[in-house]
């Protein structure tokens with residue numbers, strides 16, 4: 001690429017010969033349209049309507065949780081149970097430094113202090129031994145985050161939580177369809193949450209879900225998400241609440257998506273296997289699940305070799321028609337959570353990780369183009 005530009009011929013990245021392969025594109029080819037039209041035709045477009053209960057029941061069935069309550073996004077899905085666990089100022093919640101910012105922000109939104117912990121080098125998830133080191137008399141809860149379709153070491157985390165009398169809230173936003181020893185993530189702790197943002201495994205546009213097996217806690221979640229209104233007496237608000245409700249339109253989309261979840265998961269399993277096979281000879285390191293984990297492969301993610309210029313790899317791949325995305329920056333590098341402390345594993349993953357296109361409709365031809373683009377980009381840097 002030449003550095004010279006002028007007004008008439010602004011410098012552009014070389015035009016890809018074929019259309020850009022995005023990292024994600026939802027597949028809305030099932031009953032989504034019919035169910036949404038049903039909402040409009042029936043005028044049930046707000047947060048009452050039959051699809052809410054049906055979608056909640058569908059997610060409860062998929063996860064095996066006793067209760068599921070729909071909310072407006074995956075972020076409030078975290079804030080709601082934290083609030084209902086009475087977590088607030090003076091309390092500490094342990095959360096990985098390497099996570100999406102919503103995990104950390106929702107802790108701060110309660111007034112509690114997020115306490116960062118280290119990640120494991122293999123699966124990139126919460127390091128239970130480091131969690132234990134960070135427990136203080138103020139610790140109230142642990143928030144494991146099942147990133148990229150992985151599953152945290154829940155037996156170890158639950159054992160620590162029980163010994164110290166701590167709550168466990170699982171952020172399973174990226175892990176719908178993931179199981180550990182046959183049990184769905186999000187159902188190990190006191191509560192678990194899912195996100196249905198546009199690039200998540202099941203989408204409702206914006207949406208979220210909280211699951212729990214505790215009857216009293218489920219009732220508290222339900223009341224709190226609806227302005228604290230009594231579940232039996234209208235306009236009687238007996239506890240502080242929020243409006244975190246999902247609309248019937250979103251639930252209609254979510255129900256149609258969940259009907260096709262097995263097909264979506266099968267497609268993702270296939271594309272993850274394709275990448276692992278066709279990139280096996282590159283010096284890249286895939287996120288590696290611990291034994292017993294059946295990953296839903298939300299975004300197939302890998303570490304580039306040390307010393308690679310990640311920005312250049314991503315720009316090279318983009319020029320070859322393939323979109324990628326960097327993994328998350330560690331939370332302790334963000335201005336509002338800035339800390340001098342080091343989390344070497346989390347920082348290394350954050351610096352070298354990228355996610356590949358991982359949407360269910362990817363064809364073999366497209367998957368092949370992604371592999372070729374990554375190979376070529378690494379060869380450009382003498383890394384392949």
Ligand SMILES: *Cc1c(COP(=O)(O)O)cnc(C)c1O
Pocket residue numbers: 073074075076099100102103145147171173174195196197206207208
């Ligand atoms: C997507 C996501 C969330 C938040 O979900 P939204 O629906 O975007 O609010 C929370 N945690 C993790 C790990 C996520 O990936």
